Amino acid sequence: MHGDRNSCRPFSLTVDSIPLAARIAAAERFGVSLVAENQASLGTQSGEGRPAAGKARRVIEAVLLAGVESTSLEMALIGSYDAFIEVADPAARRDDLDIDDTVWAAASLHPFFLSLTTETLVSVRGAMVICNTLVARGILGREQRANVELCLQEAVANAVVHGNLGVPSNAKRQEHGYRAFSHMIGERLHVPELRRRRVDIFARWDAQHITLGVADQGSGYDLDALRRVRHESRRSPSGRGFLFMQALADAVDIGDGGRRIALRFSRTGAKLAMAETQNR
Amino acid sequence: MDFSTRSVADGIEVRLNGRLEFTDHDRLRDIVALLDQGHSRRFVVDLSDLAFIDSAGLGMLLILQEETDQRNIKFIVRSPKNEVKRSLELAKIGEIITIEY
Numbered sequence: 181m182h183g184d185r186n187s188c189r190p191f192s193l194t195v196d197s198i199p200l201a202a203r204i205a206a207a208e209r210f211g212v213s214l215v216a217e218n219q220a221s222l223g224t225q226s227g228e229g230r231p232a233a234g235k236a237r238r239v240i241e242a243v244l245l246a247g248v249e250s251t252s253l254e255m256a257l258i259g260s261y262d263a264f265i266e267v268a269d270p271a272a273r274r275d276d277l278d279i280d281d282t283v284w285a286a287a288s289l290h291p292f293f294l295s296l297t298t299e300t301l302v303s304v305r306g307a308m309v310i311c312n313t314l315v316a317r318g319i320l321g322r323e324q325r326a327n328v329e330l331c332l333q334e335a336v337a338n339a340v341v342h343g344n345l346g347v348p349s350n351a352k353r354q355e356h357g358y359r360a361f362s363h364m365i366g367e368r369l370h371v372p373e374l375r376r377r378r379v380d381i382f383a384r385w386d387a388q389h390i391t392l393g394v395a396d397q398g399s400g401y402d403l404d405a406l407r408r409v410r411h412e413s414r415r416s417p418s419g420r421g422f423l424f425m426q427a428l429a430d431a432v433d434i435g436d437g438g439r440r441i442a443l444r445f446s447r448t449g450a451k452l453a454m455a456e457t458q459n460r
Numbered sequence: 461m462d463f464s465t466r467s468v469a470d471g472i473e474v475r476l477n478g479r480l481e482f483t484d485h486d487r488l489r490d491i492v493a494l495l496d497q498g499h500s501r502r503f504v505v506d507l508s509d510l511a512f513i514d515s516a517g518l519g520m521l522l523i524l525q526e527e528t529d530q531r532n533i534k535f536i537v538r539s540p541k542n543e544v545k546r547s548l549e550l551a552k553i554g555e556i557i558t559i560e561y
Contacts, residue, residue: 302483326543333514337482358523362485420515420551427550
């Protein structure tokens, strides 16, 4: 099956084989402390989403994927692997894979990590599939699932549309803007450099919280513009995604110049429970 | 998202199925095109079979509201359930669009 258009291949990589400079850069990009990670690896600090005490995580157990669609992605995620990375040819040797050390370095930081191309994320139900997997693995409770899925969906949509494809957020706000918006997405997906940009999605957790994050390769986001969103017309067809995240996540952390968003949720109780809204 | 349409007494009813997401803007164009068929006075979007809607999907409902306004057609969103209902409530869409539960 190797080399097929639709294929996957398990792939193990030792963390020590990733250059330290790449790991430091990834830690900065994802707002993770490498010192804390090393302490966790040495067993001085542990949690369910980190290596077990005394069992240092020295190997990334990954799956390399190609020709991804929703069903094959969900099937691949069923296994107990740490990282799922889309590549052009899963059968290639490490040096010939179309990913560099930055992807491996990012994978080494997170107990659950996906790296998919923009092109793929437009066609798969990424947030839904990831939440299905996290529920199946017992990491995400059914009660939290609705909030987490909506927030993850918003973060992925932002990373794809406004991040990697660079479609301006005001594109929909002119008359018949949705036509221009739709046209712009289609047009930019035809540009190889843009459609091959990656979106990295990760999850980390401990007994109390789960944090999901999304990082893109776009040119960043004007955080002041994001803060202005709440003052815009409530009839505007865009701008609600960030408001959803603020309302439903316990904490929203934006970093790397607007290219990364991390959303923290309680694992024991939803900030805004479904029942609460249904009873209104 | 998929949709089916049927003519009712004074207009058109569109039933959405699946998930209404940021990747569905092309389908929106097809739905807007329905507004120019015949002489509708009401345009109903039934959400009872819709399982999920994101903020871009809500934006599409607001675009439909604007497009129907311009044609002097009454726009009604009907029967949102579960998570879809919750998202509409969270965004207070009911203050802008008529929702029949």
